[in-house]
Amino acid sequence: MSKLALIIGPIAIYLVSLAVRAAVGRRPTRHGFNVEIAVILSAYFLVTAGLGIFWVANQQLPPFDWHYLFGYATFGLVLAHLALNARIVVAYARKKKAASASSRPAQGLAGKVVAALVIACSAFYMGMRAGSPKLAALPEGAADAHASAVAHYHAVSMHTREGVLLRSPSVAWDLPVPRYIDRSGLPxxxxxxxxxxxxxxxxxxxxxxxxxxxxxxxxxxxxxxxxxxxxxxxxxxxxxxxxxxxxxxxxxxxxxxxxxxxxxxxxxxxxxxxxxxxxxxxxxxxxxxxxxxxxxxxxxxxxxxxxxxxxxxxxxxxxxxxxxxxxxxxxxxxxxxxxxxxxxxxxxxxxxxxxxxxxxxxxxxxxxxxxxxxxxxxxxxxxxxxxxxxxxxxxxxxxxxxxxxxxxxxxxxxxxxxxxxINSSMPVANKIDMVATGETSARVLSLIQSRRSARNFRGEALALEHVSAVLALAAGPRPVVSHATRVYFVANRVAGLEPGAYRYEGGALSPARKGDIANEVGRAALDQDVIRNAPSVVVVTVDRRALAAEGARGYRHAFLEAGILGARLYLAVAARGLGGCSVGAFYDEEAARVLGINMEEQWPLHFFGFGEKADSN
Ligand SMILES: Cc1cc2nc3c(=O)[nH]c(=O)nc-3n(C[C@H](O)[C@H](O)[C@H](O)COP(=O)(O)O)c2cc1C
Structure with a gap:
């Protein structure tokens, strides 16, 4: 069941039951309606609070942040409110007179508060326990320990839907860290x-x-x-x-x-x-x-x-x-x-x-x-x-x-x-030939100054000319440091181009997967609308065989190359008057499926959604 159905489902079922009862002439009284809504509201609140507490514990979020402090206070107030009003609900359920129930003093308040605290502590405890913070041992006797090490890291750092329960962070990340390094004592x-x-x-x-x-x-x-x-x-x-x-x-x-x-x-x-x-x-x-x-x-x-x-x-x-x-x-x-x-x-x-x-x-x-x-x-x-x-x-x-x-x-x-x-003998200088591409002209420093991430796009299809220019400008130049990266393009709404995933190589696109995959690519990118709604998406991947040839160092080079491509994409879209945004958060395996590639052969590394900016950025 999709996340949305799970969340909306109970409310929808209740609305249907209301409609059915109204149809057979057993519509609840205003008081009854009030009580039923209160019960549903309490259930939603308790799930929200439980998930919040679980998440704080599981992801080592700062438990005394403003957001959470207000959350705890709200939790306490709601518990008191529930305890005071529980009798009304019970009375209603037993078809007793609500008024008489509400007039009696609340009984067993302390017990209920204790029970609620036990639930909260259990959620926190489960959050702390769920998943192991340990990295599994490296595969023994691997031929190339460093290549295995990066493959191991990549697997450990994958986003997966079940990953939340299987792993928790290996480090106490919540120590404060300044945004700028203080070097006030130095000239x-x-x-x-x-x-x-x-x-x-x-x-x-x-x-x-x-x-x-x-x-x-x-x-x-x-x-x-x-x-x-x-x-x-x-x-x-x-x-x-x-x-x-x-x-x-x-x-x-x-x-x-x-x-x-x-x-x-x-x-x-x-x-x-x-x-x-x-x-x-x-x-x-x-x-x-x-x-x-x-x-x-x-x-x-x-x-x-x-x-x-x-x-x-x-x-x-x-x-x-x-x-x-x-x-x-x-x-x-x-x-x-x-x-x-x-x-x-x-x-x-x-x-x-x-x-x-x-x-x-x-x-x-x-x-x-x-x-x-x-x-x-x-x-x-x-x-x-x-x-x-x-x-x-x-x-x-x-x-x-x-x-x-x-x-x-x-x-x-x-x-x-x-x-x-290990060695100090000097090799020969490394010359890299550069190839000029594209016709768009601009002051590049102004592009750097005005570049910003844009996450909202206009609904119309993007002109193919923009796509060709942006891809040529950003992915056309030769790789700077890694020869293992590959460029894919997902057409969500591009005029004159069938929706689907394409491999971009040598200035041309070759189809990798056909069909409207906008929702799929959005879901793969952790449900981020910036990708779902972008008319076009660039995905940088790394070819694992080519990566192995560069040794473990190639792993870092691949991400550097993806980042350099990301920087060029920002500037290329700015030069074309478009907007875009880099995205590093995605479910790895889903991203591979979207592109029609196999995780044994390639790993997706980086997304960039772009298109005509909406006014709301
Ligand atoms: C490697 C990388 C990954 C990013 N991932 C995301 C992402 O998953 N979702 C998102 O909305 N923005 C993402 N961004 C964009 C940043 O949030 C953005 O650069 C930052 O907020 C600064 O804003 P600016 O780009 O407008 O200067 C990413 C940026 C980089 C460089």
Whole structure:
């Protein structure tokens, strides 16, 4: 039975019974009607309260949040009310005179309150017990322990409908975590206000491919200000939230940006943290190192490198053991913006394919198991500044038992996709050819500034021309870091395109599943209307065979790539005057079924719904 039928069902049955009784001339009196409604209301209330208490316990939600405190008070008041009025109901049921029942004092009130408290405590206890917080042991003797480890993490972090009862989070996620890191004791370097109007209009396809414009001269502090702002700066403030240039799951913004400044006019070479709340740099007091262990070329250092980390707790407090998927995709969204903005400032970017997380973490002064180093982006003219991803320089980081890690499954997934530097011989520079696509022109920095997630769409079908342009702009550029990701497209309402799921490859769509699957795709995306009502949906998947060829590190790369694609999608839809929203919350197996793919071969990683924005966004 669908969720809706379960919820509406009892009320519908009652309405039918009323109609039948009215038809046979036994309509209840006003008093009787009142009592019956009170009984149904009480039943609904008790189920709601029970589920709330179960959920607080099961998902380790903060039990003393405003919402819950009011809930407990309401629960207590309703119990008192029920206890006082129970006699009326009993009297009505026994066909006694309601008035005489209500006039008698309530009896056994204490017993009823105790019984209700027992029910509440039982719901809490069951919530605590339901599901195991432990990650099952890794499969013994697996040929590739790291690949098995990421497959294991992926399975553990899947959304499934029955998962709520089978698993509870492996970590106490409810500790407070600040939105910004407090570095008030360290010297600060103010940045000028980013001059967003500086960029000229250019073909968006070229911009999203990361093809640099002709540089104006030496990279300057003003340019750096624009680059950092476009990567992780604050672009809007709404309802107590600082909204940022790049999207973030749940608006939790776990991504932190560090700067290794080698050759920037007006900025001392050094290692800095970017403070988005002040739009300033904080000098961490360490010299910058173009170290091969960081994926950088010491003989030809870049102008700068951006190190992306993630404060796992910020996202874990909401998304629990699924957090690692989100934080990497979030980092990808920030990097996607950085690539586009750097190109607009005249510089090319290279994402280091291999680097030693622990060494980079030490160089920027963070604890890699709590604030994980996710990516290093070299920014330089042409193809300089990053080394090729050579496996001979690195080996996978030793796996750690998740139970020994404070952040459980999240730190486990991070370790499983991390590398250790073992060799210092330099490989040849890695050149990536870029292909220009698309005709749409825009000021990309303005797109970054105005980009926002849109979740409501107009009802009409979307023009096919928009779909072709958005797909070409966002998915046309060559992959930045993972060759294992694949792009699917779900047409819910696209003029001239049969509804269904398609694989997007080489600029063309090939049907994967035919038929109107809007409801199905909406249900798969945790029933989110943003996907159900979007005229079109992009789904990024990862091919598991190709992933295996990239080793466990490929798992992280796949989410980064999905995030970068997400960032490009935001900018591409903005350039076309459309709206869209990234979505990371979905039932994995249902999402695979929607696309007509097999979980043994591909895993869905990321959704993006887009279309013409409704006025109500
Ligand atoms: C990886 C990722 C996953 C997201 N998942 C969802 C989602 O499941 N549902 C949703 O409504 N928004 C989702 N979002 C959008 C964020 O909620 C949004 O970016 C955030 O609220 C900030 O708002 P803005 O994008 O308008 O700046 C996701 C964003 C990212 C980057």
């Amino acid at each position: 600060r370097v103010e940045l000028p206000r980013p001059n967003i109007a500086r960029g000229a209009e250019r073909p968006v396809g070229e911009a999203l491919s990361g093809i640099p414009v002709k540089p104006r001269g030496r990279f300057h502090r003003d340019d750096l200000s624009v680059l950092l702002w476009a990567t992780a700066g604050i672009t809007d403030r709404r309802g107590g939230y600082d909204l940022r240039a790049s999207a973030s799951s749940g608006a939790l913004f776990p991504t932190e940006i560090y700067l290794l400044a080698f050759d920037i006019e007006g900025i001392e070479p050094g290692t800095y943290a970017y403070a988005p709340d002040a739009h300033a740099l904080v000098n961490l007091g360490m010299p910058p190192r173009a170290d091969p262990a960081f994926g950088l070329d010491p003989d030809d250092p870049p102008v700068l490198a951006l190190v992306t980390t993630s404060v796992f707790r910020r996202t874990g407090q909401k998304y629990r053991d699924r957090a690692y998927r989100y934080v990497v995709a979030d980092a990808g969204h920030a990097i996607g913006n950085a690539i586009v903005a750097a190109a607009d400032l005249g510089l090319a970017t290279r994402l280091a394919g291999r680097f030693d997380e622990a060494l980079v973490a030490r160089a920027i002064g963070v604890d890699n198991r709590k604030e994980g180093v996710l990516a290093v982006l070299a920014v330089a003219p042409g193809s300089r500044g990053a080394v090729a991803a050579s496996d001979s320089l690195f080996e996978p980081m030793a796996l750690v038992n998740p139970e020994e890690l404070e952040l459980g499954a999240t730190a486990f997934a991070h370790t499983a996709t991390s590398m250790t530097f």
